[in-house]
Amino acid sequence: MDGNVSELEVLSSATAAFPPRTARDRALPALLFFTDPARVANPEAVAERLPAGAGIVFRAFGAEDAIDRGRRLRAIADARGLILLAGAHAGLAEGIGADGLHLPEASVVAIPRLRAEHARWLITAAAHDVMAVHAAERAGADAVVVSPVFPSNSPSAGEPLGIEGLKGLVAATALPVYALGGVRARTVTQLIGSGIVGIAAVEALAG
Numbered sequence: 261m262d263g264n265v266s267e268l269e270v271l272s273s274a275t276a277a278f279p280p281r282t283a284r285d286r287a288l289p290a291l292l293f294f295t296d297p298a299r300v301a302n303p304e305a306v307a308e309r310l311p312a313g314a315g316i317v318f319r320a321f322g323a324e325d326a327i328d329r330g331r332r333l334r335a336i337a338d339a340r341g342l343i344l345l346a347g348a349h350a351g352l353a354e355g356i357g358a359d360g361l362h363l364p365e366a367s368v369v370a371i372p373r374l375r376a377e378h379a380r381w382l383i384t385a386a387a388h389d390v391m392a393v394h395a396a397e398r399a400g401a402d403a404v405v406v407s408p409v410f411p412s413n414s415p416s417a418g419e420p421l422g423i424e425g426l427k428g429l430v431a432a433t434a435l436p437v438y439a440l441g442g443v444r445a446r447t448v449t450q451l452i453g454s455g456i457v458g459i460a461a462v463e464a465l466a467g
Contacts, residue, residue: 267445267464267465268306268309268310268464268465268466270445270448271291271443271444271445271464272310272311272314274448274449274451274459275290275291275458275459276290277452278457278458278459280457281403281436281457283382283402283436284382284402286343286382287313288436288457289313289315289343290313290314290458290459291311291314291315291458291459291465292314292315292405292438292459292460293307293310293316293317293460293462293465294317294461294462295316295317295318295319295333295347295462296319296321296462296463297321299462300462300466302466303316303318303329304333304336305466307333307342308340309465310340310465312340312341312342313342314343315342315344315345316333316337316342316343316344317345317346317347317384317460318330318333318345318347318352318358319347319362320346320347320349320352327352327355327356330344330352330358331356331357333356334356334357334358337359343359343360343382344356344359345358345360345362345382345384346358346360348361348362348363348364350370350377350378358381360378360381360383361381361382361383362383362384362385362405363384363401364386365386365388365392365395365396368385368395368396368399368401371383371396371399371400372400375400382402382403383401383402384403384438385399385401385403386404386405386407387404387405387406387429388406388407389429390429390432392404393429393433394432396435397433397434397435401435403436403437403438403457404429404433404435404436404437404438405437405440405460406421406437406438407421407439407440407441408420408421408441408442409422409423409425409426409442410422410441410442410443410444411441412442420442421441423450423451423454426439426454426456427454427455430455431455436458437457438456438457438458438459438460439451439454439456439460440460440461443459443460443464445464
C-alpha cells in the first residue's frame with residue numbers, strides 16, 4: 261500500500277468491485293464501519309471520513325453516553341449521506357433516530373416483531389456459519405454480516421472462514437452478504453468475485 265494512501269481509501273475504492281443491492285427501497289452500503297470503544301476511541305472522526313453511501317453500525321456496549329454519541333453520529337450521517345444502524349438494541353435505534361438495527365446472531369428471532377413495529381428499518385444480522393445465515397434469512401433479515409473471514413483482532417473472533425468458506429455461505433443464501441473480520445487493505449482484493457455485496461471493518465477504517 262502506498263504510504264500516502266490511507267487504509268480507508270483503499271477499502272473504499274475496493275467497494276466499487278461489489279455488485280450493488282437494495283433493501284427497503286434504498287441502496288445497501290458497500291462499506292460498513294462497526295464501532296468498538298475498545299478498538300476505536302473516536303468513532304466520530306472515522307465517520308467524518310467515510311464516503312457518501314457508507315454505513316455505520318453503532319455498538320454502544322451499554323455505555324452511559326450511548327444516546328448522546330449516537331445522536332452525534334446521526335448528525336454526521338445526515339451531513340455526509342451515510343446510513344446509521346444501531347447495534348443490538350431497538351431502544352437505542354429509536355433514541356438516536358437510526359435507519360435500522362444490526363442484531364447479534366442469537367437475536368434474529370426478534371426480527372418479525374421488529375419488522376412489524378419498524379417497517380422501514382434496515383435490519384442486518386451477524387452470522388458465523390450456514391445455520392445462522394439460514395436462520396437470519398427465515399427471520400426476514402435484509403442482509404447478513406458473516407465473520408470472521410480472515411484472522412481478526414476481535415477478542416470474540418473464532419476460526420476464520422477463509423475465502424472458500426465465505427463463498428459457501430454466499431452460495432447458501434439469497435440474502436446480501438457482508439464480509440467482516442480481518443478485512444484490510446492487504447486482504448480486500450481476495451474478496452473480489454466472492455459474491456459479497458460489501459465489506460465491514462473496525463479499526464482498519466480508523467487508519
